[in-house]
Amino acid sequence: MSSKSSRFTQLCAFFLLVLLALVWSIKGDLSFSIIRLPEWDDFSPPAAVEQAGLAPRLNTSWHKQIALEMGKDKTNLTAVETPHGTLDRTRVALLMENRPLPYLVPLLIHFMSVVPPEWSFRFMGSEESLALMESNPTIRRYITQKKLFIDMIPYDIVENINSYDTVNHLLTRPWLYEEWLWPAKWLFLFQDDSMICSASKLTLNDFVDEDWSFIGGSAYSTTVPNGVNGGFSLRKIPHLIQALRTRSFEEFVADGDAASEDHYFSMSMWDLPGTKMPIGTEAIRFGVVIHYDPDPNEMPLGFHPYSSDGLFRGREGQANQDKAYAYCPELGIISLGRWDSAAAKRASPCSWARGMNLYGIAAIPWFPSEVLKLATATAKLAVKKLRTSQTLRHDDHNMFFNTFVLAVTLVATAAAQVQFLGVAIAGGDFGCQIDGSCPTGSTQLPLGSNGGGGDGPGQMQHWTSLSKPLNLFRLPISWQFLANNQLTGNLDSNNLGKYDKLVQSCLSTGAHCMIDIHNFARWNGGIIGQGGPTDDQFVALWTQLATKYADQDRMVFELMNEPHDLDINLWAATCQKVVTAIRGAGATSQMILLPGTNFDSAATLVSSGSTAALMNITNPDGTTDNLLLDIHKYLDEDNSGTHKTCTTDNVDAFTTVADFLRQTGRKGIVSETGASSDSTCFTDFCSQNSFINQNSDVFMGLVGWGAGSFDTSYILSLTPSKQNNQLVDNQLMQQCVIAKWVATAGSATSAAAAPPASASQVTVTSRPIVMTTVSPTQAPATGVPTSLGDTTYTMTMSMVTGTAGGDGEGEGLLTASGSPTPISTQQPSSEVGGLETASGSPNATGKISSPSGSGVVTASGAEESARSSVWMTMLVMTVGLVFTCNLCF
Structure with a gap:
């Protein structure tokens, strides 16, 4: 490294330390905590976000409708009212997702803003993803206005088949079209890794008018029948039902064909009378999946970039990626983790940050400490690799850089909280009526x-x-x-x-x-x-x-x-x-x-x-x-x-x-x-x-x-x-x-749970919560009565054992939930003396000492905090920035 580069690195590190110290001094009453995350040999920020259960909101100020809906628009834009009264129930858009992904809410709001207004929307997911949706006031408003309907995927389907098979199974059930989606005749199916571009001159209705039976992402062949990608597709429901009645999905798979619903429908429809199916040159107008080489005269309606290797392939891959972003900046919503492998290696080191730079304003409220979880896990991986003399790959540098971008953006916006909060101390007004009469007696x-x-x-x-x-x-x-x-x-x-x-x-x-x-x-x-x-x-x-x-x-x-x-x-x-x-x-x-x-x-x-x-x-x-x-x-x-x-x-x-x-x-x-x-x-x-x-x-x-x-x-x-x-x-x-107020602005508990069934109030004391567990690898599911103040909860204990890390350490997760407010703990299964965080009802946080094997988990009482860990975090973020500066500048 040159002396000039070294000096710049030092300046970058110093700047980060000053920034975090300033935030700490301004908001010094925050309780920063470090929660140990499992270690992955091939760690990535998306995996860490999902593992930690984080749900940040996107800073989409460039997108009019999202900015207005989220109430964060900083420009003098006129509010756009969606004419919900003109809904056409024969046209429905469907998103299915079990995972509570960080960007689901902004993604859905984006689609609802660019799909023609007469289309209604349905979301189908798990209890967790439905809770994420319902926690957002904009989504709840759409539900109230009957613009959006949400449903839970049946438990028997979720429990018996994996997530990929869940989609295939559901989309090949006749009842889905004949009963659940009725009276819909057109189905627009999109996934969390697909995107409609607001700059497109085309709309869904253009393809409805063209009367396609099934049109999706670019086909693999431009001249002959082949499968159509269904993750971003428009389907004519009467033809779907016709295909199901002609030959079932199970029969299709039994005949040796690929076990995917989109391949089943697209191949079946080529053989059905009265259907209209696209070849590649026609499908690419609808959506791009692979081999993206943009034609400036006919840009696609959208993208389904599930494969970075395919979408931006070859020597022109980076240039095409730049063109895609310029045409469709909405791709930033879904780019987290999409283009961080082969495509990222061909790209400039910092290009992937464009997607990450969209992160910032919290739609699903979250703690700055959640950023620290991700930063801690990131630095932990770096230390582990350096300790074992492993070489940091290009993707590792990308990871460190984008963790820094995410953390700084979120910490900088963490102060989104009113300056004054209080209560009316009433009584001097008692007796006052709205006519202004106020008898002093x-x-x-x-x-x-x-x-x-x-x-x-x-x-x-x-x-x-x-x-x-x-x-x-x-x-x-x-x-x-x-x-x-x-x-x-x-x-x-x-x-x-x-x-x-x-x-x-x-x-x-x-x-x-x-x-x-x-x-x-x-x-x-x-x-x-x-x-x-x-x-x-x-x-x-x-x-x-x-x-x-x-x-x-x-x-x-x-x-x-x-x-x-x-x-x-x-x-x-x-x-x-x-x-x-x-x-x-x-x-x-x-x-x-x-x-x-x-x-x-x-x-x-x-x-x-x-x-x-x-x-x-x-x-x-x-x-x-x-x-x-x-x-x-x-x-x-x-x-x-x-x-x-x-x-x-x-x-x-x-x-x-x-x-x-x-x-x-x-x-x-x-x-x-x-x-x-x-x-x-x-x-x-x-x-x-x-x-x-x-x-x-x-x-x-x-x-x-x-x-x-x-x-x-x-x-x-x-x-x-x-x-x-x-x-x-x-x-x-x-x-x-x-x-x-006491918690960080926009805390993860913003959409609070309903009160306990009992009308009695909960007394918060400093009484420790002590639980004795068996060996973590053998912990059965059991109810443990635990006293917190004047209220006794029954906590359900369960153990999830992870895979061994690169240095032979195993990971496990111990969780405990109670009523009315969950009490949760996390501990490693084979490390001694780890620093963890436990939360209890209503505001209990503290350290957990977690030896391997049988042991005692002790959470100290209400409102204790691990404030000193902020210094560890500052060190962690500095390490990340050093890697960034070394590579990007």
């Missing part, structure tokens, strides 16, 4: 015994003592209480003093504290500035509050709770006067929330004209600094927050608001949202909050409703209960609010 200030309400100060202390403290509390109060029912413009010093005690208890925690005037833009029925209280009276209210708290930078001024049924332009003019007065009173650094009409609902903020009117409000100097859109939204049928059942995850509503804020360069805070603890709400509420986190570039914060003086029996209660002199959060608060 109903007020229950949450000051414990001093205010006649709940223990708000204790609750705030509880939430600010978490490993990552909540940092925003909303303190609702009525105008009537502050003014002692006198609309004179002056506040009552006695009542203001009582409210100030709540404010000061909030400020003492170090959190931001939000004043919320909870009057619905009214006073006893009259609309502010529109026939009710005058603008001057409203300005006087806020001038006095701003003067009192001008020196408190952590105060937040929410001008009004949920205005409704008013002239939005007049209301915006009123708010402008208040903003000017607040800044004039010396409160120049505080955030001010600007609420819209229709109860400030995210679903109508844009359509009602609220955003357009409110975003014209400025500070006295003409800037809009710290002027934020106020946003509310509930999940029940009428957005009232009064029903037990949830009917939406609000992703559509928040997507519209997020798009507006991005286009205008503004931000907002979701200052009120909540759900019940009904089983229908857990998934939707968690998904909503994950979506808000994922769009933290425009949503600065989220406040859950509510606690304070609310009893734990309140339908939307987030109030912690008191058990053994400790405050304990309910499951909804734990899973859908705190877990989005």
